[in-house]
Structure formats: C-alpha cells, structure tokens
Amino acid sequence: MRLDQALQQRGLVASRSAASRLIQAGAVSVDGKPATKASLEVFEQSSIELSPSPETEFVSRAGAKLAGVFKARPELDAKGYWVDFGQSTGGFTDCLLRQGAERVLGFDVGHEQLSPKLREDSRVCCIEACNLRNPWPAIRNIDHMEQSNMQTLRIIDRDGQSDEQTQLADLSSFDAQWPIAGAHGVVIDVSFIALSYVMLQAIQCIRPGGCCIALIKPQFELGADPVLRKRWFKNGLVRESIKLQGMLEDLVAPFKNMGLDFDVNKDVLASVLAGTSGNQEYFLLARRNRVKQAPLTAPSNNQRPMKNIPQPRSDP
Numbered sequence: 001m002r003l004d005q006a007l008q009q010r011g012l013v014a015s016r017s018a019a020s021r022l023i024q025a026g027a028v029s030v031d032g033k034p035a036t037k038a039s040l041e042v043f044e045q046s047s048i049e050l051s052p053s054p055e056t057e058f059v060s061r062a063g064a065k066l067a068g069v070f071k072a073r074p075e076l077d078a079k080g081y082w083v084d085f086g087q088s089t090g091g092f093t094d095c096l097l098r099q100g101a102e103r104v105l106g107f108d109v110g111h112e113q114l115s116p117k118l119r120e121d122s123r124v125c126c127i128e129a130c131n132l133r134n135p136w137p138a139i140r141n142i143d144h145m146e147q148s149n150m151q152t153l154r155i156i157d158r159d160g161q162s163d164e165q166t167q168l169a170d171l172s173s174f175d176a177q178w179p180i181a182g183a184h185g186v187v188i189d190v191s192f193i194a195l196s197y198v199m200l201q202a203i204q205c206i207r208p209g210g211c212c213i214a215l216i217k218p219q220f221e222l223g224a225d226p227v228l229r230k231r232w233f234k235n236g237l238v239r240e241s242i243k244l245q246g247m248l249e250d251l252v253a254p255f256k257n258m259g260l261d262f263d264v265n266k267d268v269l270a271s272v273l274a275g276t277s278g279n280q281e282y283f284l285l286a287r288r289n290r291v292k293q294a295p296l297t298a299p300s301n302n303q304r305p306m307k308n309i310p311q312p313r314s315d316p
Helices: 001-008 016-024 062-072 092-096 197-201 226-232 241-256
Strands: 027-028 048-050 080-085 101-107 124-127 139-142 153-156 167-169 183-188 206-216 267-270 282-288
Touching: 001 016, 001 027, 001 167, 048 153, 048 226, 062 206, 062 267, 062 282, 080 092, 080 197, 124 167, 183 197, 197 206, 206 241, 241 282
Parallel strands: 080 101, 080 183, 101 124, 183 206
Antiparallel strands: 027 048, 139 153, 139 167, 206 282, 267 282
16 A cells, blocks of 8 residues: 555545645654655554644644644734634634633634544634625624723624724624633634635634734635636646735735725734645735725736745745
C-alpha cells in the first residue's frame, strides 16, 4: 500500500493530499526512517509516525494559519464568544479555543465535517447545512443612545427601518448561549465563493469594537470568467502578483462602508501557510466600528497596487 493511502487509512490524516503535504514537509517517518515519497510502499506491520508540524498541530492546517495571525499580532485577544464562518473540520475553532475563547458558534454549508474532538467539546456549537449567503432570520437593532454601554437592545422586524451599521444578528435560535451584546469576534474561511457574499452577515454577528479576521483566498475572489481565469492562473496558481495586490485593495475597500475599521496597508497579512494548491492567501484584520458610514457601494474594477503587504513569517 502507498504511504499516503496508509496515512489516511490509519486515521492519521484527513486526506491523501494532506498526507502528501506532511511527507513533503518531512514530518513522516516509516519504521524510524524519514519518508520522502507519497508512493513509498508500506505494510500492515510498518510503523508510521508523525512529527510535530503546522500540518498536525491543529485538527486542520487552517488552525496553523490562524495561529500565525495571533503570533504576528499578540495584542489580539481571543477571549470571549466567537463565531466561525465556514467551520468545516474546525481548524479555526481549535485555534480560537487554544487562544482562550470561551465558546465558538460555527456555521458550515456541509455535513459531518467537524472533527469529533471538537464536536464533543461543550464549548463548541456546530450548525450544519447553513447557507451563509442567506440573511439572518432575525436581527437586533442597537439603540443609538446606548451604543457605548450596550445595555439596551430592541428587536426589529426585517422590514423595519434600520441602518445596517446598527444591526446585530439575533442568533439565539441557533445557540441558547448567544450573548445579547453580540460576539467578541468572527473568523471567516469560506471556499468557492467571494467574501463579499458573506461579509455583511458576519459583521452583523459582532458587537461594536469586536474583531473580524477573514481569510482572503485569491483563487476564489477572481471570478468565474474562463477567459480571465486563464489569464490569471497557471496550473491552478495565481500568477500576476502585481494585479493580485491591486485586487486585494479593491476587495477589502468596500468592507469599510459596511462598518469595519482597518488600515489596508497594515491590516492585510500574508498567511504563514499557503493554500492547499499553493496559492498565497491573506488575512484581513478589522474591528466593527461605532460610526455610521456611507451606504454600501460596489467594489471598483480598477486595479491599484497595494504597498507594504506584511510578508509571512517562517513559523506560524
């Protein structure tokens, strides 16, 4: 049997592709010797061991990506109540709990993906088969006179008159422990759709001053036009780095009009781990502000290079 198949069959990895990444990283040994090829033949009696690595530290490698953010920004506080958009296996959730989060409410469009370790954790609430592109069934409105102390919240109908800047999602129907003041933060890791489809719903989960940490995956932000994708991609990798920097700036700019506060030149960080296909990914770090903004506008099509993107560190 091939080594990558054996790793998956023995439950040491979630997939053969994950096994290949571990082997390439030098984190796999067979019968006490380092393994360098996924095709290496192993037997039932063979001893297979994994060394500590970013690929194995958390329930998925996404946890190592988020850990890199907390290491780069030690001032970030993960304590409190968090929401995980695109929870999947639970890499972000795992990292948040290790960083001190008291509870994580996770949403995912899939089924039965969350790691059993996290599914059995009383601090984790997992909501499956949830399309995050849909608006929340109920929202709370923050009374303007009480924004500073969050003591008064009133329920409004979806058809009621309310500015998006003052709205909080009422997620008590999903989680009985949902705090009336909103989450301390939200993390986002979605695939196959752009962040713009879910960002408003994510912001509405956060209390004013709360944190938003969103993973930007260029391979899912560049649209589905086959002509453009042929121009931008080669063997699945984004290849026009200058235009990519401009895309990042244009991508995050509209989020300010939705109520997020950030500095585009300081708060877009390169992920310490590349995507599974090798594409460099980025994190947007932002906070929900308390100031009313201009109405939401569509992102610009102009491509402008973004300067001073922090580069990834060598360790997460």
